[in-house]
Amino acid sequence: MIYLDNAATTPLHPAAKAAMLPYLDTAFANPSSIYTPARQERKAIDEARQVIAAAIGATPAEIFFTSSGTEADNWAIKGIVEAASGKKHIITSSVEHHGIFTVCEYLATQGYDITYLPVNSDGLISAKDVEAAIRPDTCLITIMLANNEVGTIQPITEISNITQKHKIPFHTDAVQGVGHISVDVDELGVDLLSLSAHKFYGPKGAAALYIRKGTKIAAMFHGGMQERNRRAGTENVMGIVGMAAALKASMEELPAEQKRITALRDKLINEILTSIPHTQLNGINGDKRLPIDARRLPGNVNISFRFIEGESLLLYLDMQNCYASTGSACSSGALDPSHVLMAMGLSHELANGAIRFTLGRENTNEDIDNLMAILQPAVQKLRDLSPLYDDFKNEQK
Ligand code: PLP
Numbered sequence: 001m002i003y004l005d006n007a008a009t010t011p012l013h014p015a016a017k018a019a020m021l022p023y024l025d026t027a028f029a030n031p032s033s034i035y036t037p038a039r040q041e042r043k044a045i046d047e048a049r050q051v052i053a054a055a056i057g058a059t060p061a062e063i064f065f066t067s068s069g070t071e072a073d074n075w076a077i078k079g080i081v082e083a084a085s086g087k088k089h090i091i092t093s094s095v096e097h098h099g100i101f102t103v104c105e106y107l108a109t110q111g112y113d114i115t116y117l118p119v120n121s122d123g124l125i126s127a128k129d130v131e132a133a134i135r136p137d138t139c140l141i142t143i144m145l146a147n148n149e150v151g152t153i154q155p156i157t158e159i160s161n162i163t164q165k166h167k168i169p170f171h172t173d174a175v176q177g178v179g180h181i182s183v184d185v186d187e188l189g190v191d192l193l194s195l196s197a198h199k200f201y202g203p204k205g206a207a208a209l210y211i212r213k214g215t216k217i218a219a220m221f222h223g224g225m226q227e228r229n230r231r232a233g234t235e236n237v238m239g240i241v242g243m244a245a246a247l248k249a250s251m252e253e254l255p256a257e258q259k260r261i262t263a264l265r266d267k268l269i270n271e272i273l274t275s276i277p278h279t280q281l282n283g284i285n286g287d288k289r290l291p292i293d294a295r296r297l298p299g300n301v302n303i304s305f306r307f308i309e310g311e312s313l314l315l316y317l318d319m320q321n322c323y324a325s326t327g328s329a330c331s332s333g334a335l336d337p338s339h340v341l342m343a344m345g346l347s348h349e350l351a352n353g354a355i356r357f358t359l360g361r362e363n364t365n366e367d368i369d370n371l372m373a374i375l376q377p378a379v380q381k382l383r384d385l386s387p388l389y390d391d392f393k394n395e396q397k
Contacts, residue, residue, distance in 0.1 A: 001321040001322070001323065002321065002322040002323065002367050002370055002371055003323050003360075003362065003363075004322065004323060004324045004357040004358060004359060004363065004367070004371065005323050005324055005325045005356075005357075005358055006299055006358040006359060006360030006363075007148050007149075007151075007176060007199070007299070007300065007325070007356065007358035008325055008358070009198045009199070009204065010198060010199060010200065010201045010202075010360050010361075011201065011360075011362060012201060012202070012203060012242070012246070013201035013202070013245070013246045013249050013250070013361075015245045015246065015248070015249040016197075016201060016202050016203065016242040016243070016245045016246035016249070017242070018245070019241050019242055019244070019245035020203065020238045020239075020241060020242040020245075023237055023238030023241060024238065027040070027041065027044075027237070029041050030234055031044075031045055031234070031235055031237060032224065032225075032226065032234065041237050044237060044240075044241050045065075045235055045237060045240055045241075046060070047244070048240045048241050048243065048244035049063045049065075049240075049244075051244040051245075051247060051248050052195075052208055052243065052244055052247055055178070055179075055183075055247050055248070055251050056174075056178065056183050056184060056185050056193065056195070056210060057183075057184035057185050057186050057187070058185050058210050058212075059213070061213065061228075062185075062210055062211055062212060062213055063208050063209075063210060064208060064209045064210075064211060064220075064227045064228075064230055064231050065206070065207070065208050065227060065231065065235060065236070065240050066207045066208060066209055066220070066231060067205055067206070067207065067236065068196060068204075068205065068207050069097075069099060069173070069175040069194050069195065069196030069199070069207045070098075070099040071207065071220070072175075072194035072195070072196070072207050072208060072209035073097070073099035073100050073103065073142075073171075073173055073175075073194050074099065074103050074220075075209055075217075075220040075231070076142065076171040076192045076194060076209055076217075077090070077100065077103045077104070077107070077140060077142060077171070078103065078107075078218070078220075079217035079218045079219070079220060080139065080140045080169050080171070080192070080215075080216075080217055080218075081107065081112065081139055081140060082217075082218035083216040083217050083218045084139035084140070084169075084216070086137075087137045087138065087139035088111060088112045088113055088137055088139065089112070089113045089114075089115070089135050089137045089138045089139060090104060090107065090112055090113070090114050090115070090138070090139065090140045090141075090142065091114075091115045091117065091130060091133045091134070091138060091140070091141045091142075091143075092104055092114060092115070092116055092117070092141070092142045092143065093116065093117045093119060093125045093143050093144065093154075094116040094117060094118055094119060094339070094343040095119050095123055095125075095144070095147055095149075095150075095152075095339070095340045095343050095344070096142070096143075096144050096173065097144065097148055097173060097175070099173065099175075099194075100142055100144070100173055101339070104116075113137075115133045117129050117130065117133060117143075118343065119152075119343050119344055120344075121286060121344050121345050122152060122283060122284045122285075122286060122295075122344070123147055123150045123152035123282075123283050123284070123340065123343075123344050124152055124154065124155070124284075124295070125143060125154055125155075125159075127155055127158040127159045127161075127162060130143070130159050130162055130163075131162045131166075134162075134166050134168065138166075138168050139168070139169070140168070140169050140170075140171065141159070141163050141168055141169070141170050141171070142170075142171040142172070142173070143156065143159055143170075143171075143172060144172060144173040144174075144175075144176075145172045145173065145174040145176070145177040145183070145188070145193075146174070146176040146177040146180075146181070146297050147176065147283070147297075147340060148175070148176050149282075149302060149338055149340040149341070149356055150282050150283030150284075150296075150300065150302045150340060150341070150344070150356075151176075151283055151284070151296045151297035151299070151300025151302065151358075152283050152284055152295060152296065152297075153177070153181065153284075153294070153295045153296065153297065154172075156172055156188045156189070156190065157187060157188055157189055160188060160189025160190055161189065163189075163191075164189060169191045169192065169215060169216075170189070170190050170191050170192070171190065171191065171192035171193070171194070172188065172190045172192070172193050172194075173193075173194045174193045174194060174195055175194055175195060175196045175199055175207075176199060176297060177297070178195040178196075178199070178200060178247070179195075179199065179200025179201070179246070179247055179250035179251070179254070180199075180200065180250075180254070180258070180297060180298060180299065181254075181258065181297065181298070182254070185210055185212065190210075190212070191211070191212040191215045192209060192210060192211055192212065192215065192217075193209070193210040194207070194208075194209055194210075195207060195208050195210070197239065197242065197243035197246055197247070200246055200247055200250045201246045201249070201250055201360075201361065202239075202242050202243040202245075202246030202247065203238070203239050203242040203243065203246075205236060205239050206236055206239030206240055206242060206243040207243070208243070217230075219231065219232070221233055253361065257298075257361055258298050261298040261299050261359050261360070261361075261363070262292075262298040264299075264359050264363055264364075264365065264367075264368060265292075265296075265298060265299060265300065265301055265359055266291070266292060267365070267368055268301050268357060268359070268368050268371070268372075269281055269292070269301055269303075271368065271372050272301075272303055272372075272375070273303075275372065275376060276305070276375065276376060276379055278305070278306035278307065279303050279304065279305055279306070280303065280304045280306075280350065281301075281302070281303055282302040282303065282304055282341060282344065282346065282350075282354060283296055283300065283302050283344075284296040298359075299358045299359035299360060300356070300358055301356070301357040301358070301359070302354060302355070302356045302357075303354065303355055303357075304341075304346065304350040304351070304353045304354045304355075305353045305354075305355065305379055306349065306350065306353055306388075306392075307349075307353070307383050307386045307388040307389035307392060308353050308379065308382040308383055308386055308388075308389075309352055309353060309382075310326040310352060310353055310354050310355045311326060311352075312382055313353075313355055313378060313379065313382060314326060314355065316378045316381070316382065317374060317375070317378060320374045320378075322370075322371055322374055324355055324356060324357045324358075325355070325356045325358070326338070326354060326355060326356065337351035337352050338351055338354065341354055349388070357371070
C-alpha cells in the first residue's frame with residue numbers, strides 16, 4: 001500500500017505504542033484516586049504534560065488535555081467568547097478547518113458577528129487585513145497556523161504583534177503544524193493553541209489546548225476537578241501518554257525528517273508537474289517551479305488535474321492500494337468544492353479536480369516512484385472519458 005494521507009491521520013509511532021501498552025494491561029487505575037497505582041497514573045499524566053509543554057515552549061500548567069483537536073478548537077472559541085462578557089465580534093479566516101469554521105457559523109446563529117478574512121492565491125491571509133477588521137467589540141481572533149488542505153503556513157507572529165497591541169485574545173489551530181515544523185508559543189505570540197496527537201504519530205482521541213497563563217476562558221466541561229476544574233472527565237491516560245511519547249519522538253526526528261520529507265515533497269511536485277500536462281500546484285509557489293519556500297508544510301502536495309474529478313481519481317488510486325484525499329477528511333463525501341480552494345480563487349473545475357497527497361515519516365522515494373507509475377495512466381484514462389477534455393481537444397484543433 002502507498003499511504004499518502006498523513007494530514008488526515010498518521011500511523012502510530014513505535015515509541016507511542018510502547019508507551020501505551022501498559023495501559024491496555026495492568027495500568028488501569030483512576031488517576032484521581034489516592035492509592036499507589038493511581039498516583040502512578042497521575043505521575044504519568046504530569047510527565048506527559050511536561051513533555052508537551054516543553055515541545056511548544058509552554059509551561060506544564062498551560063497545557064489542558066482534550067479528546068480531539070476539534071474539542072480544543074471548540075473550547076478555545078466558546079470558552080473565550082463566554083468569558084468576554086458582551087463583546088460579540090470574532091475574526092477568523094476563510095480557510096479554517098471545520099473545527100473552527102462550523103463553531104463560528106454556530107455562534108453567528110447566537111448573535112455573534114463573524115469576519116472571515118480573505119486569502120490570496122497562495123492561501124495566505126494578510127496581517128494588515130486582521131488589523132483593519134478589529135472593532136471595539138472584537139473578543140477573539142482565531143487564525144490557523146498551517147492549512148490542512150494546501151499546507152500554507154500563516155504569518156502568525158506578524159498577526160500576534162497586532163493582537164497584542166489591541167489586547168485581543170489570539171488562538172491558533174496548530175493541529176497540522178505541531179510535530180512537523182517548529183512551534184513555540186512565545187515566538188508565535190499566541191494566547192491559545194490547539195494540537196492533536198493523531199497528526200504527529202500519536203493515538204486518535206488525545207489532544208490538547210495551550211492556554212497562556214492569565215487568559216480569561218470559561219470551562220469546557222463541568223464535573224470533577226480534572227484539568228484544574230476546566231475540563232472535567234476522567235483522563236484518557238493511555239492517549240495522553242501516547243501523545244507525549246509521539247511528540248517527543250517527532251521532535252527528536254524533526255530536523256532530519258523535515259529535510260527528508262521536504263525533498264520527497266519537491267520530487268513529487270516536480271514529477272507531477274513535468275510529466276502530467278494540465279496540472280497545477282495549489283498553495284504556496286502555485287505558479288512557480290522549485291524551490292518551494294518555507295511557508296508550505298513539508299509534507300503537503302495539492303495538485304489540480306484539469307478535466308477530471310478528484311473523487312474519481314481517488315477511487316482509481318484506491319483500487320491500486322494508493323491512498324490520498326481530495327481535501328479535509330472531515331468534509332470528504334461532501335460534493336461541494338473545497339471552501340479553501342474556492343477562497344484562493346480557483347474555478348469550480350480546478351477545485352473539483354484537486355488531490356491532496358500528504359507525506360509522512362513512513363514514506364520513501366520508492367512510494368513516489370510507485371505512485372507516479374499509477375498516477376500517469378490513471379489521469380490519462382479518466383481524461384479519455386472526460387467530455388471536458390473532449391471539448392478542450394476540439395478547441396485546440
Ligand atoms: N484542525 C485542523 C487544521 C485539522 O487538520 C484537523 C483534523 O483534520 C482538526 C483541527 C481536527 O482535529 P481532530 O481530528 O483531532 O478532531
